[in-house]
Amino acid sequence: MAFETGNTKGHPEQIMNFLVYHSKLFGEKHDEATALKSQITQEEISHFTGAPLETVTSILDELKNRKLIDFSAEFVLIHDIRGLERLAGH
Secondary structure (H helix, E strand, O other): OOOOOOOOOOHHHHHHHHHHHHHHHHEEEEOOEEEEOOOOOHHHHHHHHOOOHHHHHHHHHHHHHOOOEEEOOOOEEEOOHHHHHHHHOO
């Protein structure tokens, strides 16, 4: 996946895999989307993936722009889990 957000070396896949993994463990289906039941902060994603916080923010913004996910302080909603898996290399 090509991200134009600076040095993201390897991090997009790690972040997407993290989201896919957590959606399968903690996800709750809502119509066509999956909501993560547990609240996960960008700082926690950074910690678990080893990606700098700025990279996590940039990648999540890019995934949101591509309409794959939506997020706020309270939730992460995955609109296209298969698309996210494809981009992550599954």
